[in-house]
Amino acid sequence: MAGVAPDDAELARQLEDLRAQQRAISGVLRAVTRSAGLQPVLDEVVEACKRLCRADYGALYLLEHEHLHVAAHNTEAVGAEWDRQHPHALDRTTAAGRAAVTLETVNIPDIRDDPEYSYGGPTEYYQSLIGVPIMVEDDLIGVVVLVRAEPEPFSDDHNALVETFADQAAIAITNARLIDAVERQRTELARFVSPQVAELVSSSEGEQLLAGHRAYISCLFCYLRGFTAFAEMAAPEELFDVLREYHAALGELIPRHEGTLEHFAGDGVMVFFNDPLPVEDHELQAVRLALAAQERFAQLAQGWRKRGTELGLGIGIGAGYATLGRIGFEGRYDYGALGPVVNVASRFSTQAAAGQILIGQRVFAAVDEAVETAPAGELDLKGFSRPVAAYEVRGLR
Numbered sequence: 595m596a597g598v599a600p601d602d603a604e605l606a607r608q609l610e611d612l613r614a615q616q617r618a619i620s621g622v623l624r625a626v627t628r629s630a631g632l633q634p635v636l637d638e639v640v641e642a643c644k645r646l647c648r649a650d651y652g653a654l655y656l657l658e659h660e661h662l663h664v665a666a667h668n669t670e671a672v673g674a675e676w677d678r679q680h681p682h683a684l685d686r687t688t689a690a691g692r693a694a695v696t697l698e699t700v701n702i703p704d705i706r707d708d709p710e711y712s713y714g715g716p717t718e719y720y721q722s723l724i725g726v727p728i729m730v731e732d733d734l735i736g737v738v739v740l741v742r743a744e745p746e747p748f749s750d751d752h753n754a755l756v757e758t759f760a761d762q763a764a765i766a767i768t769n770a771r772l773i774d775a776v777e778r779q780r781t782e783l784a785r786f787v788s789p790q791v792a793e794l795v796s797s798s799e800g801e802q803l804l805a806g807h808r809a810y811i812s813c814l815f816c817y818l819r820g821f822t823a824f825a826e827m828a829a830p831e832e833l834f835d836v837l838r839e840y841h842a843a844l845g846e847l848i849p850r851h852e853g854t855l856e857h858f859a860g861d862g863v864m865v866f867f868n869d870p871l872p873v874e875d876h877e878l879q880a881v882r883l884a885l886a887a888q889e890r891f892a893q894l895a896q897g898w899r900k901r902g903t904e905l906g907l908g909i910g911i912g913a914g915y916a917t918l919g920r921i922g923f924e925g926r927y928d929y930g931a932l933g934p935v936v937n938v939a940s941r942f943s944t945q946a947a948a949g950q951i952l953i954g955q956r957v958f959a960a961v962d963e964a965v966e967t968a969p970a971g972e973l974d975l976k977g978f979s980r981p982v983a984a985y986e987v988r989g990l991r
Contacts, residue, residue, distance in 0.1 A: 606618045616805045621786045621946065628768055632766060632767065633665075635766040636654050636766070637666050639654060639760075639766075640666045641668050641948070642736070643738060643740055643759050645667055645783070647752040647755060649741055649742055649748075650742050651667075651668055652667075652741065653677060653739050654667075654739075655681075655690050655734055655737045655739070656735065656736040656767070657694070658681075659862060659872050660684060661682060661683060662682040662683075664677045665736065666861075675849065682737075686710045687710060687711060688711070689702055689723040690737045693725035693726060697729065698738055699725070699726045699753045700724065700725040701748055701753060702745035702747040703745060704747075706745075708723065711824065720741040720743050720746055721743065721745040722741070722742040722744070722745050722746055723739065724740045724748040724752065725737055725738070725739045726760045728761075730764050730767075730768055735768075738753075738759065738760050738763065744942060751963070764901070764979075782923040798925065804918070806918070807918060808917055809869040809916065811866045811913070812913045812957065813866045813912050813931065813936050814867075814880045814910070814939060815862065815940045817862055817910075817943040818840070818862075818903050818906070818908075819860040819905065824836070824905060836898060837861070840861075840891070840938045841858050843894060847883055847890065850883075852871070852876075852878075853865040853866070853867055853879070853883055855865050862943075864939075869918050870918070870929075876913075876962075877911075877956070877960035878960065878964055878965070880957070881957070881987055882990070884909045887907065888909065890948060891907040895907075905948075907948070907977060908944065908945070908949075908950055909941065909952070910939045910941065910951075910952050911953045912935045912938035912942065912945070912954040913956040913957045915935065916931040918930065919933075929933045938954055938975070939983060941978070941982075942954065945984070952970055952984045952985070952987075953984065954984065955982075955983050955985075957985075967985040967986060968988060969983075969986075971983075972984070
């Protein structure tokens with residue numbers, strides 16, 4: 595900078611260094627918030643450390659199975675592939691291993707003058723090293739290493755810089771592992787409840803919805819005709835085999851049609867639509883699920899019939915307002931729906947003959963243009979003081 599006093603020049607350089615550091619930190623933070631996974635963050639950390647500390651290259655290692663494995667490497671130098679194939683041991687023979695053992699920043703001015711350094715890979719292309727542990731509280735999770743080809747020791751300022759970025763890497767790694775843990779738990783939870791409910795449990799608005807709310811839904815009940823007589827005569831193993839096939843078939847179809855499974859209860863199955871996630875044309879989706887279920891059930895029933903088992907599937911569908919939320923007690927909750935719409939669908943299913951689908955007035959009004967139906971008369975349903983109009987679904991138009 596011509597015409598600028600030495601002190602001013604040094605101040606300008608320091609100011610530019612600070613700006614570079616701020617840009618690098620911002621870059622790492624942007625990588626964290628982009629939700630593109632952990633790898634872009636680790637790559638950004640290594641590149642920022644290399645650039646700001648004027649290193650020739652850098653690497654980041656994560657602790658797995660008592661060894662340090664390469665997680666990010668910003669060069670394809672001859673030693674990079676060796677590093678990938680030969681994880682570092684937790685000992686003093688390398689900068690990474692020594693930082694892991696001491697849990698402190700390790701600065702090696704010249705590997706040729708360090709009697710403990712005995713890296714097994716190629717060493718002819720570097721001489722100065724710095725290793726900084728990545729810590730979460732008191733636990734080691736990895737190490738950042740920077741390398742210079744010439745014996746130019748890293749300064750205390752460089753040590754502090756890499757320590758700052760190691761802290762950011764620790765935050766990013768911890769966040770990524772928490773997200774992975776939540777996803778694993780959600781996947782496991784979805785094996786026991788509907789995927790929509792598993793999603794709800796881990797969402798920000800989940801507590802409010804679980805506490806109870808009112809929604810307009812379609813509700814579908816399935817009921818096995820002839821199951822009571824079959825259960826009286828069948829061996830327990832045969833009974834479970836039939837239920838397992840029946841439940842598996844429905845379990846495959848329900849998510850395809852955006853249904854929320856409330857429960858399997860022996861031969862009864864309850865599914866509702868439009869909660870906790872909105873479903874467009876939910877009445878029609880319920881009818882489509884019913885038709886698919888009858889088609890699949892007919893295939894199963896054919897096989898059972900060969901073994902002397904006569905079963906049929908009756909389905910009832912209603913639409914209306916219900917109260918939905920957490921049902922049960924501390925330690926054992928289900929997500930369920932309560933209201934007349936649930937009762938109507940349940941009663942329709944017990945009235946439906948084998949292979950029949952009965953729907954209520956509101957469902958009929960919503961699907962009439964898309965579904966072939968026929969009046970089924972006004973049915974006397976248990977628990978209802980007046981007959982309820984029903985329609986039989988014949989198929990899609």
